[in-house]
Amino acid sequence: MVNLSVRLGDVELKNPVIPASGTFGYGREYAELYDLDILGSFSWKGTTAAPRPGNPQPRIAETAAGMLNAVGLQNPGIDAVIAEEVPNIARIFHGPVIANVGGFSLQEYAENCAKLNDIDQVAILEVNISCPNVHAGGKNFGCDPHAAAEVTRAVKAVTKKPVFMKLTPNVTDIAEIARACADAGADGLCLINTLLGMRIDLKTKRPLIANRTGGLSGPAVFPVAVRMVWDVYEAVKLPIIGCGGVSSAEDVCEMMLAGASAVEIGAANLRDPCACKKIIEALPAVCERLGVERIADLTGAAH
Amino acid sequence: MKQSLFTLEHTRQLTGDTYELVLSGDTSAVTAPGQFVNIQLPGKFLRRPISICNWTEDALLLLVRVVGEGTHDLVRCVPGTELDVLSGLGNGFDLTQGGAHPILLGGGIGIAPLYGLAQRMLEAGVTPTVGLGFRSGKDAFYLEEFSKLGCRLLVATEDGQLGTKGFVTDLAKNVRECDYAFVCGPTPMLKAVHGLGQLTGGQFSFEARMGCGFGACMGCSVPTTNGYKRVCKDGPILYKEEIVW
Structure with missing residues (x-):
């Protein structure tokens, strides 16, 4: 019997599989298909202070082994999420929830996070400083070590919940950003968000996505994510949630070998809504094949 | 789902x-x-x-x-x-709202969902008028299938090779008693039908580039008078009064 439980700091998860923010909404659609209680956790849709309508259409383009999206952080705003989604989440999922929080100023990040203090089910704050779609916002914080550290400090000052900073891969040296977050008091890191990409329609000779660029996700980005998790694991002593193109139980193990303590599954959910369920079901056999009794032992074992 | x-x-x-x-x-x-x-x-x-x-x-x-x-x-x-x-x-058409004289308007491949809709209307005791539009005669399909259902069938082609020369809007204008439309086709057609003065109401099926298709990713949301709606989950059928062009 393989032990699938893992720890993210003080938070224990029954297994390392976490649907990634932006691919799982607030859980409603998936709860129609399977019992969400099989999940280690789930990371809800990036939530900002004000409701956001998102970007113009089209927002989606297919790529080889993946997709581009420029949704633009469409969400109902933190107050509506607390009023309408949080009570529903409590009905459909009984484990620890990761609250993904966006923001356009230090004050907004802090206020959004502070509003979640009294919600016990929110076990981890995942602070999105990396969404590549919002010109005015997140991109700047996640691309600059000082700005990333400032957000970390602003959030840490208002919450006792563990703070995981979600990092963008669209930087020269992700380890530098990771170190800045760690030095500022982050409790963990989540990486990677999507890689900035673009497709052009040959017929119209215009970008396929109205926003011009979008974030690349799916199996295409998996090796990039593995490399970056490796680099960050070498650079800091914080728990890492590995994310980017994970599509199978084997990918989960590979990401953990690179240094991840838990793993988020993103675009795979959109292709196959039961992807996380299938991965969780496949994990014990894959671990047995690898001769692993505790999956947590895989974390960083490739170093 | x-x-x-x-x-x-x-x-x-x-x-x-x-x-x-x-x-x-x-x-x-x-x-x-x-x-x-x-x-x-x-x-x-x-x-x-x-x-x-x-x-x-x-x-x-x-x-x-x-x-x-x-x-x-x-x-x-x-x-x-x-x-x-x-x-x-998706939500699908609500055929109970079509009244006594519904018209089903489809353009090109957009005629597909109207077939199942027409059959169910007939089963419910309502005989719909069906207006199908194609580019040309060679592009037309499913005419016999619609006829066999027993609905009143009108056809338009842009070049006039088959049926009325023109668009489905021209067909609708000839049956002015039809005041409620169920519509599926390319966006310019939806927009043209939406503007017909004779319609008191209607249901319009929209297309979109989708990520998931089941409401999770927000890839296909569009503005409506009732806020943003996901074409895949809250649509693909939007109601006449909520559509924003």
Whole structure:
């Protein structure tokens, strides 16, 4: 019997599989298909202070082994999420929830996070400083070590919940950003968000996505994510949630070998809504094949 | 919504680029005409959303126009191919709202969901007027099938090779007693029909580039007078009064 439980700091998860923010909404659609209680956790849709309508259409383009999206952080705003989604989440999922929080100023990040203090089910704050779609916002914080550290400090000052900073891969040296977050008091890191990409329609000779660029996700980005998790694991002593193109139980193990303590599954959910369920079901056999009794032992074992 | 395997039973070419596919499998999640399925294809990352033309307890009828690599691959699948299908997606048409004189207006491949809708209206005791529009005579399909259902059928082609020369809006204008429309077709057609003065109401089926097809990713949301709606989950049918162009 393989032990699938893992720890993210003080938070224990029954297994390392976490649907990634932006691919799982607030859980409603998936709860129609399977019992969400099989999940280690789930990371809800990036939530900002004000409701956001998102970007113009089209927002989606297919790529080889993946997709581009420029949704633009469409969400109902933190107050509506607390009023309408949080009570529903409590009905459909009984484990620890990761609250993904966006923001356009230090004050907004802090206020959004502070509003979640009294919600016990929110076990981890995942602070999105990396969404590549919002010109005015997140991109700047996640691309600059000082700005990333400032957000970390602003959030840490208002919450006792563990703070995981979600990092963008669209930087020269992700380890530098990771170190800045760690030095500022982050409790963990989540990486990677999507890689900035673009497709052009040959017929119209215009970008396929109205926003011009979008974030690349799916199996295409998996090796990039593995490399970056490796680099960050070498650079800091914080728990890492590995994310980017994970599509199978084997990918989960590979990401953990690179240094991840838990793993988020993103675009795979959109292709196959039961992807996380299938991965969780496949994990014990894959671990047995690898001769692993505790999956947590895989974390960083490739170093 | 249900995820299950369907088996391709047969494929029939209807026009140069349009095919009829019959898939057998569990259709229990399909509850209304106008819903769609999302089909996984080997080698393609995203599924392909295809409108349901008609269905029985154990079979789906789909009409597919080849518009890109995915639909190209789909119509070339051999009988016996198993396909991973998400079925029963979207809201579908509400045929109880059509009143006594509903008109069903379809353009090109957009006529597909109107077939299942017309059949169910007839079963419910309402005889709809059906107006179908095509580019040219050679592009027309499913006319016999619609006729056999027993609805009042009108056809328009842009070049006048078949039926009335013009658009489905020209057909609608000739049946002024029809004041409620069920519409599916390209966006310019939806917009033109939406502007018809004779309509007191209507239901319009929209297309979108989708990520998931089941409401999770927000990839296909569009503004409406009732706020943003996901074409895949809150649509694909939007009501006349809520549509924003």
